[in-house]
Amino acid sequence: MLTRVPRGTRDILPEEAAWWQLLEEKIRTTCKLFGYQEIRTPVFEHTELFTRSVGEVTDIVAKEMYTFTDRGDRQLTLRPEGTASVARAYLENNLQAKAQPVKLYYTGPMFRYDRPQAGRYRQFHQFGVEVFGSQDAAVDAEVILLALFFFSALGLKEFSLQVNSVGCPRCRGPYRGKLQEYLKEQLSGLCSDCAERYEKNPLRVLDCKKKSCQGLLAGVPLLTDSLCHECEEHFKAVCGALDELGVEYEINPRLVRGLDYYTKTAFEIISPALGAQSSICGGGRYDNLIATIGGPDIPGIGFAVGIERVLLALQKENVPAPAENATAVFVARAGVSSVQALQLTMELRRAGLPAETDFLGRSLKAQLKYADKKGIRYAVLLGAEELQKGQAAVRDMRDGTQQAVDLPGLADYLAAQLKEAE
RNA sequence: GUGGGUGUAGCUCAGUUGGUUAGAGCACCAGAUUGUGGCUCUGGGGGUCGUGGGUUCGAGUCCCAUCAUCCACCCCA
Structure with missing residues (x-):
């Protein structure tokens, strides 16, 4: 054989394509039901878009991007996630001139240079939604409901929702100091990864999987106790909305999102049917993103669902395969x-x-x-x-x-x- | 980037302390049925044993390297 698929990529053969078509159909019908419109953006963007919005020090930007220079000497990157592109398109096409809030969805391939493992690929696919222009906690609830509705529509049974608030630059800065102060005392007992995280991103120490580290975190100050007034009110409103809407969830004060642009609400949907990569949906609010990439002060919120992981979960739960539409x-x-x-x-x-x-x-x-x-x-x-x-x-x-x-x-x-x- | 497992037919796998021409089931093709699928029977095609090197009279089997893949860490969907 001359060559094979590149590492971390794969072919989707006709049998499996039936599953993909089913998912794509559910994505469309669900979004239509919720009043979200499709947007399609290029699979590559100027590298700068991701370094600025996702954050220079995040793993995605620091070690996982497929970056290249084109023949015109432009620095380009295959998109590692969807939100930055959609925010860019919102700004570039003046969508703030349209009826507000703007509610969008997208699907398509994303690219991250990472070691492949169960539920992780170098080219993988996401379905995501983004809402721009509303700070209402009910929007946070709607976005979460959309994700849950989608999973139920697919026939998925076992999944759970975790929510948290990661605050805003106003409350996160002081909290970071408080956290580092606490961790300083424990530094000798923490694992080598956490010692590094202590410097670069102390919030990450909170969700370290090592028992030895978790043991040292018994009295750690939590961000949810250090939120500024505005963030605290918003978090309460989101939880209240979920309660009122009858959504089951768990508050996980250690839930941390890896991308810099998140503010306030952060959430994750987990499928226990999966292995170590059990997150099938991750999202949150990003009220400063549009401003970060040079736009006006417009709040936003969204999520991304990992299509391959959902497919794995459906198969693990033995959800019956879609009927093949055979030739007649x-x-x-x-x-x-x-x-x-x-x-x-x-x-x-x-x-x-x-x-x-x-x-x-x-x-x-x-x-x-x-x-x-x-x-x-x-x-x-x-x-x-x-x-x-x-x-x-x-x-x-x-x-x-x-x-x-x-x-x-x-x-x-x-x-x-x-x-x-x- | 780090650690561990696995690479033999399209798929799942067997292959003895190293010993003739590497096997099975399923799948595929054909025949039994000269124009009729599924069930059965019979036959057939298909392998540089991941790749390269080494040890040996002799390597699918032992050693080294490398690549791929799987799982986990990091991180994330």
Whole structure:
């Protein structure tokens, strides 16, 4: 073999593509139901967009971006996430001039240079929504409800919601100091990763998986206790809205989001069916993002769902595979040219019947075998004998019964049979 | 970037202390049925044993390297 797919990428073969189509359909219907409109942005952007919005010191920017220089010496990057691009498009196309708030959704491939593992790929796919222009806590609730609604619509059963508030620059700065002060005492007991996190991003120490570190965090000050008045009120309002709407959730004061632009609400939806990468949806509010990339002061909130992970979760939960939409009719031929058979096949197609025929000159037996394997319901036998009488034999592949039908009425006959079969 | 597991047919795997021409099931193709799928029977095609090097009279088997893949860490969807 000359070459293989690059590491961390994969082919989606027809069988699996049926799952993808199902997901894409649910995405569209759910978003329509909630009044969100689709936006499509390029898969690559100026590198600067991500370094500025996602944050220079985040892992995504520091070590996971697919960055390249094009022939015109431009620094470009394959998008590692969707929010920055949508925020850029919002600004660039003056969507603040449209009816507010602007509610958008997107799907598509994202790229991160990371070691592949269960539920993690270098090219992966996200479905996300973004709302610009409202600070109402009810919007936070709606966005969360949309995600939960989507998972339920897919037939997913086991998933749970965690929420937190990561504050804003006003309260996060002082809290960071308080946290570092506390951690300073424990520094000798923390793992090497946490020692590094202590310097670079102390909030991350909170959700370290090591028991030894968690043990040292018993009396750690929590951000939710140090929120400024505005953030605290907003967090209370979000929790209150979820309560009132009957949404089950857990407050996880150690939930930290990895991207710099998050403010206030942060949430995550987890599927226990998955391995270590159990997060199927992550999101939150980003009230300063638009301003960060040079726009006016417009608040926003959104989430991203990992399509591959949702697919894994559906399979782990044994959600039944979507029914294959098989071809309805196979035109088998005996002593008739493939072009003649194609002629009849086209007539059926023009009448709206999914149909195919043989191109391999196989025996009738082999043709029927093919039709059987592809789950085709009706085989039309076009043979010299029948053709003389102006007929074709229609074989119901389910019970093997056969019926001679006049060619002029064949499409109508098949259409009626198929309708009845429904 | 770090640690561990696994690489033999399209798929799942077997292959003895290193020993002739590397096997099975499923899948695929054909025949039994000269124009009829599924079930059965019979036959057939398909492998540089991941790759490169080493040890040996002899390597799928042992050693080293490398690549791929899986799982976990970091981080994230």
